[in-house]
Structure formats: C-alpha cells, structure tokens
Amino acid sequence: MNPPRRFLSRREILETAVALGGLAITHPMRSLLAQEVKRQLTPEQVMGPFYPIIRPLDHDADLTIIKGKQGHAQGKVIHLTGRVLNSKGEPVRGARIELWQANTHGRYDHPSDTNQVPLDPNFQGYGVQITDAEGRYRFKTIKPGAYPTGPYTMRPPHIHFDIMGKNDRLVTQTYFPNEPLNEKDSIFMSLGSDKDAAVGKVLPPTKELEPDSLVVAWDVILDRG
Ligand SMILES: [Fe+2]
The missing domain is CATH 2.60.130.10 (Aromatic compound dioxygenase)
Structure with a gap:
C-alpha cells in the first residue's frame, strides 16, 4: 500500500530550496514549488452601492482622460x-x-x-x-x-x-x-x-x-x- 500523500509546507519547501545551496532548482522541485505552494487568495468583499448604473462610453484603461474632452482628471x-x-x-x-x-x-x-x-x-x-x-x-x-x-x-x-x-x-x-x-x-x-x-x-x-x-x-x- 502506498503511504498517504503528504503535502510539504511552504516553509519546508523553502528550507529544502535553501539546503540545496547554490544548486539550480531542479525541474521536479520547480513543479513542486508551483503545485504545492498555494497562494493566499484575494478576499471577496461587498460590491457596495455605487457600481455604475450607466457605464460610460469611454471605459478604457486610462481613467484620467475622457475621449473628446480636453481636461485631465484632478488628483494624484x-x-x-x-x-x-x-x-x-x-x-x-x-x-x-x-x-x-x-x-x-x-x-x-x-x-x-x-x-x-x-x-x-x-x-x-x-x-x-x-x-x-x-x-x-x-x-x-x-x-x-x-x-x-x-x-x-x-x-x-x-x-x-x-x-x-x-x-x-x-x-x-x-x-x-x-x-x-x-x-x-x-x-x-x-x-x-x-x-x-x-x-x-x-x-x-x-x-x-x-x-x-x-x-x-x-x-x-x-x-x-
Ligand atoms: Fe466604495
């Protein structure tokens, strides 16, 4: 019978990586790091009352200017x-x-x-x-x-x-x-x-x-x- 699978903790993986010293992390170790270190999830939060009812026509990634207007948004x-x-x-x-x-x-x-x-x-x-x-x-x-x-x-x-x-x-x-x-x-x-x-x-x-x-x-x- 196979022994039960045990996941390494992040600390154990990092300690193992440190123990390897200057050695390049081998492929199996890289995939272990990728698979077993589960990242902290971004938490869910309330949507709040101000989600836009009417989305602006201009909704590109630059919020500091609106297409067709000359000015720039105020602030930092x-x-x-x-x-x-x-x-x-x-x-x-x-x-x-x-x-x-x-x-x-x-x-x-x-x-x-x-x-x-x-x-x-x-x-x-x-x-x-x-x-x-x-x-x-x-x-x-x-x-x-x-x-x-x-x-x-x-x-x-x-x-x-x-x-x-x-x-x-x-x-x-x-x-x-x-x-x-x-x-x-x-x-x-x-x-x-x-x-x-x-x-x-x-x-x-x-x-x-x-x-x-x-x-x-x-x-x-x-x-x-
Ligand atoms: Fe808000």
Whole structure:
C-alpha cells in the first residue's frame, strides 16, 4: 500500500530550496514549488452601492482622460498594475477586470452618491481591461478620496473590482497602505487575516512615468483562475 500523500509546507519547501545551496532548482522541485505552494487568495468583499448604473462610453484603461474632452482628471495619478493568478501562481490570461471608484474628492458619478463634494467632469470613474498572456493588467487612474458613510464613519481610499477569470468571479476592493482610516473601516477590518491581500504596494514611478505619480502594485489571486 502506498503511504498517504503528504503535502510539504511552504516553509519546508523553502528550507529544502535553501539546503540545496547554490544548486539550480531542479525541474521536479520547480513543479513542486508551483503545485504545492498555494497562494493566499484575494478576499471577496461587498460590491457596495455605487457600481455604475450607466457605464460610460469611454471605459478604457486610462481613467484620467475622457475621449473628446480636453481636461485631465484632478488628483494624484496612480498606475495600478499587477497580475491575475490562480492559487498555484499560474497567470490567468483573458480575465476581464472592471474597476470603479470615487474621484479625488471622494465622490462617485452615481445618482445614489449624496456626498456634497464635487464631481470631476474629466474623471472616467470606471474602466475595463482584459489581462494579457502573463495575466497582467494596468490602469492609469487617480488615487480616490475617502468618503463619509455616516456622521462618524469614513471609508478609506479604495478601488472596487469585479474580476471574471476563466473559472472564478471575484468582487473585491483594494486599499492603500498606511492609511489611518483603514483600521477604522468595518469592511476592511472584517477581512481579518486576509487584510494584507487587499492592500496594494506603493512604489515610486519608473522614469517613463509622470514624476509626481505613483505605481500601485496589486496581484489578484483567484482560486481556480
Ligand atoms: Fe466604495
């Protein structure tokens, strides 16, 4: 009788890899790493009340300009980029990513949003992209403002996503690191140990980007892709 199959923990695999020293990781080890290290899944979160009722005609990946208009959206430009992967770390090509968010002032272009701050006529607020062969996506947008949800509660800056992979659909939100409002937000705090998987990494811009922009890197892990 065969002994029961035992999965190595991530730590055991890494320790084994370290023990191999300078040796190249052999093919069986590479496939073991790929198969047995299950990545932390991106947590599901509520869609919220501001998914666009009327999707704009312009819904490309650059939310900072609207086709046919001269102006640019107000606020801090961010290049939000990452990959959609399955839990084995394999890229999910052709995933459809919808994004929607508040403008720099914290207002959605949605009739239910009663926040008394301005709309930005040059901000697209919604975009769609399809991941490439490596599972990559990229949006140029604005860092959203925080907004009130009651007399004493504010939602921290966050961006909503609806992601259609080949097998899984995920509705979720991503957050920015080191935002004091994160720890006061009931939706964010309800994620518990999944919180980190919902926070992007903020990086300085690469030299071809606007010098005062930021890169926000955030990978999405869908269980079955
Ligand atoms: Fe929101």
